[in-house]
Amino acid sequence: MFHYFPGNYMWSLAVNRALASGGMFGEINWACEGLRDASRNGPQGDNEAWHLSWLRLAKQLEDIAKDAASSGHKITARDHFMRAALYYQWAEAFLKPDDARCEPVFASHLHAFAQGAQRFDPPIEIVNIPFEGATLHGYFVAAPSASDARPAVVLSDGLDGTKEEMIYVALALAERGISTLAIDHPGQGATLRLSGLKARHDSEVAAGAALDYLATRNDVDAQRVGIVAASMGGYYAPRAAAYEKRFKACVAWGAVYDYHGIWARRFKAQPGKPISLDVTQAMGTTGDHILHILGMPDYDRALRYLEPFHLREAAKNITCDILILHGEDDKQTPASEAKMLFDSIPSSRKTMRVFTRAEGGAAHVQLDRPEPALSMLCDWLVDRL
Template sequence: MNHRHTSHSVYPDGFYADDGRDFAVRLLLGYCASGGADVGEVLTTIAGCRDDHDEEWSNAWLALGRRLVAAADGSSRSGHRVSAASAYLRAANYLSQAFDGLDGIADDAQRMPVFAEHRAAWEKFLDHGDFDVARLSIPYEGSTLPGWYLTPTHGHTGATLVVINGSDGSVSALWSAAAFGALARGYGVVLYDGPGQQSMLFERGIGFRPDWEAVQTPVTDHVLTLPGVNPNRLALYGISQAGYWVPRSLAFDHRYAAAIADPGVVDVAASWTKHLPKHLTDLLHAGKAQAFNRDLAMGLKLSPATRRMWDWRARPYRAADPDATDFDTVTAVGEYRITPDLAASITTPLLITDPDDEQFWPGQSDELAARCADGLATVVRFTTAEGASWHCQPMARSLTDERMFDWLDDQLSPPPSGP
């Protein structure tokens, strides 16, 4: 083994100088606990990816994902179901990384076939997994939302976890975020693409909406028709920006026995505005759209990478109006808030994660808990010393599963029988 260069401080020091790329690596390594990635595959892939070479980054994950799909196809043809499922799942996550990496450097004609490869790998994983699966078409505003209902082959307890994705995560990432842990504990799991998420955005051009109760209510209606679902043991989980959509939904839909916000979010726009210089914030608050757009454009012109990131984050908000300006976009994001009145309408026990070094919404987990009725919300801290810092504890998902499912089990336990 070559020991000429070693680092024992990669956890605090990071894998890349670029925060986005560093976080992507942490997420992938976190998937390893649930079979969503393999450590060696991740580390050897990033070893060949230089900083600031975006196409090189995307191509590396694309090549790895395609290689694993080919291997999985071979395992499947030979009847090796477990091996096929394993490779398909990892491939789905790597292909998703390749797809994300193309944003801003390739048009949809190049990107969308990669998205299709990602989703095909995900579907093949479901077909080979050690669980039962039903594809869902959830009625929604004259159309449908795509979804999946996964249940343990044996030992289904009737408890069901409905999962809301964040702003940009893939459906295969939700396997590691919640589905794997839920199935292992006898829960059924419902996953779906909502407005602005994955296929709804990329294939249908449907963007986010702040009134997520208009989404979650029909989802809940449909979930309650599924076989094996106990209406008294229904739970809701949301990751990343769904830390806003969960409490927003709970303020209107009181059919959930327990819910988890990972983490808590009361003001989505804070993750946008905290990076703006004061003069831009002043222009925004003063409603001076023309000056705001002009000065922001000048600043972003100096950093193409930041411009790409900005446009990527804006895309789900602009789906309904591609001509929306930057001022329009930030103003729209400002509607995504959990006011004290909304929080006061929540009656569902709520677990809220709160990691050290939260990058996007620091302090908002405590704010959400404080706005809920006394005793309704429980904040669970995750620390650097536990290897559980940063947004959604990316490298501590086993620990996260243990804490949130132990709490859920207690909340969903049948009441004790009388004497």
């Protein structure tokens, strides 16, 4: 993976994520070139400097978008609003969850995205799905020129990801005739920040609500719906497909077989002993965010809460077509997780593709080289939906 900040994996991963989601290298470099020293300031770097640099970039892009919109230049406005939304996301990403700036910066992220979304043809629709007394927040990206009911995909991201970050996948699917409902699951994006819904292991419940919504649309063929999710979504999507039998196909993009086990290793947890304070301090804002996402007050209770986050039983119930995409050099979820999931699925309707260092795409969710994985994912869904 390209390490813009050598020695700082999280910041470098963020740069790769922003690039994959439609960010421009020149813009990102403009924001980050002065952060080299800040990146070496502790395990997480100087997150205040990071915030200010990305906020400056986001505001600059939004100002360009507003000027273009006032002059009637729709495409320029759309593209700059969309990138401004992406950069606002990264301006907020490493702030502590209780930082007073999180709410207004995330609101700017959503506003910029909404301004860009309405300028697509057809427009990207903002969707609010009632869910257990609250709301699942989403977008519907329609396949263009669809005169009949089209196949569709429920799309989401991972632990700290957002539906906005995944829109590039929805746009790639739309070009191939597949519509997309991109949602923030409980614990993600706007569903976490605006609805207060924390992460939960039974992802099939929220995915089922998404399916219920799609079934109300005349432009969706409810018999031809798949589910795609990345990173931690490599747990959420297979779990949902195992118990929500309306899904015809599933893509686990960065497979997760035992999410609890992954965090136990990160925490260096030992049976019968509390989690080391030194370890949690070293995790910086990553540790703060996992507590916020799970709604837990401390790391020991967070680890207990994560105990049902595994696919040992669920994998046996996966009967739909499933594609597992993984990287040989995934630093967050080892390739052994993908193999365990693949081996545990009894159905023959399964495919696994592990990208190697030699060919590229070996990093987490192929962020070192998003193609050809993205096209492979989209074409696989075209063939099965």
